[in-house]
Amino acid sequence: MSNLRFRALELALDREPMRVNPPSVKISDFFGNNVFNQDAMQKHLPREAYKAVMAAIDHGVQIDRTMADLVALGMKDWASSKGCSHYTHWFQPLTGLTAEKHDSFFEMSDGKAIEHFSGNALAQQEPDASSFPSGGIRNTFEARGYTAWDPSSPAFIMESNSGKTLCIPTIFVSYTGETLDYKAPLLKALHELDKAAVEVCQYFDKDITKVFATLGVEQEYFLVDTALHNSRPDLLITGRTLFGHSPAKGQQLEDHYFGSIPERVYSFMLDFETEAYKLGIPLKTRHNEVAPSQFECAPVFEEINLAVDHNALLMDLMDKVARRHHFKVLLHEKPYAGINGSGKHNNWSLSTNTGKNLLSPGSTPKSNMMFLTFFVNTIRAVFEHADLLRASIASASNDHRLGANEAPPAIMSIFLGRQLTNILNELEEMVPEKKMTADEKTALKLNIGKIPEILLDNTDRNRTSPFAFTGNKFEFRAVGSSANCSNAMMVLNSIVTNQLKNFKKEVDSLMEKGLKKDEAILKVLRQYIVESKAVRFEGNGYSDEWKKEAAKRGLSNIETTPTSLDAYVSKKSLKLFEDLDIFSHRELEARHEIMLETYSKKIQIEARVMGDLAVNHIIPAALKYQTILASNVESLTRIGMKQDVYAVQVEMLQEISEHVSTIKIKVGEMIEARKKANKLENQRDKAIAYCEKVKPFFDIIRYHADKLEMIVDDAGWPLAKYRELVIVR
Ligand code: ADP
Ligand code: MG
Numbered sequence: 001m002s003n004l005r006f007r008a009l010e011l012a013l014d015r016e017p018m019r020v021n022p023p024s025v026k027i028s029d030f031f032g033n034n035v036f037n038q039d040a041m042q043k044h045l046p047r048e049a050y051k052a053v054m055a056a057i058d059h060g061v062q063i064d065r066t067m068a069d070l071v072a073l074g075m076k077d078w079a080s081s082k083g084c085s086h087y088t089h090w091f092q093p094l095t096g097l098t099a100e101k102h103d104s105f106f107e108m109s110d111g112k113a114i115e116h117f118s119g120n121a122l123a124q125q126e127p128d129a130s131s132f133p134s135g136g137i138r139n140t141f142e143a144r145g146y147t148a149w150d151p152s153s154p155a156f157i158m159e160s161n162s163g164k165t166l167c168i169p170t171i172f173v174s175y176t177g178e179t180l181d182y183k184a185p186l187l188k189a190l191h192e193l194d195k196a197a198v199e200v201c202q203y204f205d206k207d208i209t210k211v212f213a214t215l216g217v218e219q220e221y222f223l224v225d226t227a228l229h230n231s232r233p234d235l236l237i238t239g240r241t242l243f244g245h246s247p248a249k250g251q252q253l254e255d256h257y258f259g260s261i262p263e264r265v266y267s268f269m270l271d272f273e274t275e276a277y278k279l280g281i282p283l284k285t286r287h288n289e290v291a292p293s294q295f296e297c298a299p300v301f302e303e304i305n306l307a308v309d310h311n312a313l314l315m316d317l318m319d320k321v322a323r324r325h326h327f328k329v330l331l332h333e334k335p336y337a338g339i340n341g342s343g344k345h346n347n348w349s350l351s352t353n354t355g356k357n358l359l360s361p362g363s364t365p366k367s368n369m370m371f372l373t374f375f376v377n378t379i380r381a382v383f384e385h386a387d388l389l390r391a392s393i394a395s396a397s398n399d400h401r402l403g404a405n406e407a408p409p410a411i412m413s414i415f416l417g418r419q420l421t422n423i424l425n426e427l428e429e430m431v432p433e434k435k436m437t438a439d440e441k442t443a444l445k446l447n448i449g450k451i452p453e454i455l456l457d458n459t460d461r462n463r464t465s466p467f468a469f470t471g472n473k474f475e476f477r478a479v480g481s482s483a484n485c486s487n488a489m490m491v492l493n494s495i496v497t498n499q500l501k502n503f504k505k506e507v508d509s510l511m512e513k514g515l516k517k518d519e520a521i522l523k524v525l526r527q528y529i530v531e532s533k534a535v536r537f538e539g540n541g542y543s544d545e546w547k548k549e550a551a552k553r554g555l556s557n558i559e560t561t562p563t564s565l566d567a568y569v570s571k572k573s574l575k576l577f578e579d580l581d582i583f584s585h586r587e588l589e590a591r592h593e594i595m596l597e598t599y600s601k602k603i604q605i606e607a608r609v610m611g612d613l614a615v616n617h618i619i620p621a622a623l624k625y626q627t628i629l630a631s632n633v634e635s636l637t638r639i640g641m642k643q644d645v646y647a648v649q650v651e652m653l654q655e656i657s658e659h660v661s662t663i664k665i666k667v668g669e670m671i672e673a674r675k676k677a678n679k680l681e682n683q684r685d686k687a688i689a690y691c692e693k694v695k696p697f698f699d700i701i702r703y704h705a706d707k708l709e710m711i712v713d714d715a716g717w718p719l720a721k722y723r724e725l726v727i728v729r
Contacts (some may be wrong), residue, residue: 004231005720011326012225012724017263018325022274032280034082034157036075044074056151058210060191063151068119075155076105076117079166082157087117087166089125089147092182093132094594096484098312099172101127102165122168123149132172133598134180135590145174150183153309156279160320169309178587182486183305188582189493190305196500197350197358197374203507203517204370210353213493214473216301217311220342220481221318222294222330223265223728228720229328233617234609235725238602239332239397239482242610242698243618245706246338247723261288262728264325265295272321273297279317281310291340292726301347301473304493308486311344315482331482334400336722337702341401342481346488349473350374360472361451368448369521373503376424376525376532378474379414381499382467383532385491385576386412387556387567389467390478392491394561394595396602398480403559408466408478410564411550411557413537415465421538423451424529431526436519444522464541490582498576503528561599562687568592596683603690607674610701611667617718618705619660625712626656652711659704659711666704670697 023030032039041050049070055061063071079087088100103125105115125147132145147170155168172181179185190213197211229235234242261269269286276283282300289296299314301307315331322329334341350358358374361367382389389412393402402410416424430444462468466478479488503524510520534553539546550557558564567573569592577583583591629649636646643650677689709717 003715003718005718005724008225008227008231008720009724011227015225015264015326017267018271020267020271020274022270027277030274031277031282034159034278035280036078036155037280040078041074044078046070046074049074053151060152063123065119065123068123068149070119072117072119072122075122075166075168076115079155079157079164080105080115082164084157084164084166086163087121087168089127089149089170090167091147091170091172092312092484092486093172093180094182094591094598095133096482096598098316099127099132100165100167101125125170127172132180133594134174135593135597145172145180147172150187150305152187153306154280156313159275159278178584178590182484182490183308185582186308186486186490186493187305189490189497189580192580192582193350193493193497193500196497196504199504200373200377200500201352201358201370203373203521204366205352205354205356207354208352208356211358212351213304213489214301214349214351214357215304215307215485215489216298216347216473217307217485218296218298218343218345218347219311219314220289220294220296220344222291222332222335222342222726223268223322223327224293224330224335224725225728226323226326226328228725231720232725234613234719235328235330235335237609238606239330240335240400241337241722241725242606243613243702243705243709243719244336244722244725245709247721247726261286261295264327265728268322268325268327269295269297271324272318275317275321276314279310279313281314281317283314289340289342291336293728294340294342301349303351304348304489308484308489312484312486333395333397333480333482336726339722339726343401343477344479344481344483344485346476346479346485346492347470347473348476348489348492357472359469359474365445365449368451369518371451372423372427372448372525373521375420375469376528377499377503378496379416379535380503380528380532381495382412382414383535384499385495385572386535387558387564387570388491388495388573388576389488390556390558391564391567392488393478393480393483394564395480395483396561396599396606397482398478399560401480402478408464409541409546409557410478410559411541411546411555412466412478412535413541413550413555414474414535415462415468415538415541416536417462417469418538420469421536423447424536427522428526428529431522441518462538462541465537466541494576494580494582497580560691562596562684562691565592565595565599565687566684568595593683596687599687600677600683600690603695604674604678606698607670607694610698611671613719614663614667614701614705618708619663621716621718622656622660622708622712625716626653626660628713629653629656656708656711659708663701663704663708666697666701670694670701673697 041053049067052063052067053071056063086102086104088102091099093099105117107114107116127145127147150169150171153169155166158165158167171184171187173179173184193213194211198209201208201211232241234240273283282302283297284300285298287296299310302310318329352358358370361371390410426447430440430447466476468475468477476488476492479485506524507520510523511517515523534555537546547557569588574585574588577588629652633646633649673693677686677694680686680689
């Protein structure tokens with residue numbers, strides 16, 4: 001077979017940008033056209049059914065079966081009018097991908113074909129789910145799981161070349177009621193958050209009766225030509241390159257960031273944005289990222305459940321649309337060594353029914369007190385549950401970012417900016433232990449009243465913090481680009497909820513002891529500010545000094561996934577999730593197992609691909625070139641050349657032999673290490689063995705293979721090189 005790399009290169013070089021024709025230049029003309037949104041519902045549902053859905057969305061009111069029948073009927077009408085023949089429950093199992101099981105509306109009734117969709121079919125489906133991860137919750141005898149409609153996220157239509165499907169967002173649970181997906185726990189956490197936050201808001205504003213979290217997800221990704229992607233088994237199978245010498249020109253010139261977008265990429269972006277708009281995903285920005293062939297898109301923030309669904313949908317959509325443009329979207333956190341990785345910044349805040357952003361300072365001391373309350377409680381929550389937050393973003397692929405000196409480190413710290421740091425410091429000093437005098441109260445009020453104007457010129461930007469306050473929201477930057485961010489958001493909202501509940505208890509108890517409300521609040525906030533000081537860090541998060549400093553402060557820095565996951569099943573976390581009624585012990589332990597197992601499998605697959613590529617692709621190429629060198633030396637000897645004429649060739653022959661034999665030996669040792677790891681019964685032991693005994697071989701084997709890449713004739717090298725992969729034409 002001819003060299004796949006060169007055939008791929010030829011194809012990639014010949015590509016032309018595809019023409020894309022959005023339905024209209026005005027996005028508002030077609031935005032949400034494929035969503036069963038309020039407009040569509042009003043048109044297609046009877047009044048009482050519409051009201052029932054709205055009550056479910058706004059207040060979590062259950063929809064009864066008669067209503068569900070009416071909703072199903074309207075939904076089917078709408079979907080059929082748009083050309084759908086099938087429907088599916090759309091859910092987010094713990095594989096990290098979205099899942100679908102399509103059913104047709106078509107039914108036989110009295111020997112006649114009809115189109116039918118019942119409330120039952122809308123509300124519940126039983127996918128043959130025994131092959132989704134369940135962490136031992138579902139043994140084969142109870143293999144059934146079911147999906148249940150989530151009316152708070154609207155149904156939508158997925159278009160493909162060969163048809164349209166109505167997708168109904170659902171949760172996924174086992175027959176015995178345990179959650180088996182990402183969405184169900186998030187919904188539970190949001191429900192608890194609403195209750196806890198409203199109670200706290202009531203101290204300040206009686207009109208606030210509902211609080212919901214908001215989320216804006218910045219999604220980073222790489223693009224690579226499909227032909228080149230397919231020519232690299234490592235990219236194809238593991239999502240990242242396991243080999244490849246760094247290119248002569250990487251990102252050192254920093255000329256890619258915000259640079260002009262290549263034509264072919266522009267077409268792709270326009271195309272997937274158009275599809276996203278039809279699905280009601282409010283994409284707002286697009287630009288080049290730091291690394292070559294790296295890009296980012298971000299929507300306008302939305303209610304968090306919807307934002308999470310939209311991000312999951314977007315990842316899927318990007319992948320589908322990219323195929324039309326002969327691109328592969330790489331969502332992996334670290335597709336290329338030595339080149340910046342990708343993250344998924346989660347911009348998070350809290351909003352109320354009155355339209356107030358609780359993390360945005362107001363114009364009066366009272367509203368600023370409310371701001372400070374949520375601000376300080378969030379800090380306190382992150383401080384208290386830093387390990388759990390770290391665990392919430394742990395994965396084999398994200399370890400490449402968190403452990404390395406590029407993305408935020410695995411140490412959870414919070415950046416506030418100079419002005420807010422000062423305000424917290426002042427509060428700490430100004431709120432006395434004893435009762436406050438009138439003067440002290442006035443001074444404090446003035447101080448608190450000052451916040452908004454100060455924040456306006458808060459231009460502090462710290463890109464090295466995993467959790468940064470950015471004026472009116474927190475930005476959780478350590479989330480991995482390929483993650484379903486539901487998990488991180490479920491944890492964040494849970495720890496904040498727990499914190500708000502504790503806050504309420506403490507304030508109430510001080511008030512019972514006779515303190516005025518304001519004084520009680522300030523006193524508790526002051527105490528939190530003092531207690532959680534260690535988690536605040538304004539300096540360079542990438543530096544080695546910070547690692548030392550963090551250790552001194554007692555902050556943990558768990559660089560790899562297997563042990564970081566312990567935080568899920570710590571006493572503290574078990575209690576937290578049980579108190580909030582989000583997970584039982586059994587569910588948490590099952591999840592923990594799944595995550596450990598996923599980790600081991602990922603490393604196992606990488607190790608296999610690595611061994612295969614090294615032994616069956618790279619070594620043969622090196623040996624072939626060595627043979628050419630050897631026959632060259634042989635000919636030169638034969639015609640009587642002196643040794644010094646072919647000294648270099650001899651040296652190269654030697655070098656090749658050394659690299660080849662090291663690779664061969666190390667692959668053998670790696671296989672042995674894998675066998676040992678596989679024998680371990682306990683999932684945690686196994687994951688640790690994969691992490692500590694198998695993974696270290698990757699760097700060694702790669703080092704020697706990359707050296708060979710620099711020696712062997714370019715024409716004989718089997719794998720597309722970095723310079724070919726990262727430059728998008
Ligand atoms: P920056 O570029 O400074 O990080 P942007 O204004 O571009 O900030 O916002 C980044 C993301 O944060 C966007 O998705 C935006 O919609 C989102 N965002 C803005 N305000 C909020 C908020 N109150 N809650 C959640 N996300 C928000
Ligand atoms: Mg940002």
